[in-house]
Amino acid sequence: MKTHQIEIQKLKAATNNLHGQIVFKVDALVASREPIEGIEPSSLLVMTEQNARVLMALLKAQIAEFDAKKPKSRHGRHG
Structure with missing residues (x-):
């Protein structure tokens, strides 16, 4: 598995899609991150x-x- 550090700069919007998911539109800095030995x-x-x-x-x-x-x-409810 590749690991990353994702730094959110700005959250712009959120919507729901037809698959029951929430989708965020963001500005972010994404950098590869080396896993630390012995840690998941x-x-x-x-x-x-x-x-x-x-x-x-x-x-x-x-x-x-x-x-x-x-x-x-x-x-x-009764009725």
């Missing part, structure tokens, strides 16, 4: 606190969109 190889996603707050807001909006598309539960 992983890629790193790095961002500022401000970008983390934007990510949280975009995630909340996209999850709300998923929820809005789900059929309403009829549990507990």
Whole structure:
């Protein structure tokens, strides 16, 4: 597996696709990262606190969109 360090410069937009995925449009710096001996190889996603707050807001909006598309539960209703 190739490992990378992905530094988010700017989160531009988020959308849902037909496969139940959230797609982010971002500006990012991506650099190869050598795995450290004895540690499971992983890629790193790095961002500022401000970008983390934007990510949280975009995630909340996209999850709300998923929820809005789900059929309403009829549990507990009589009628």
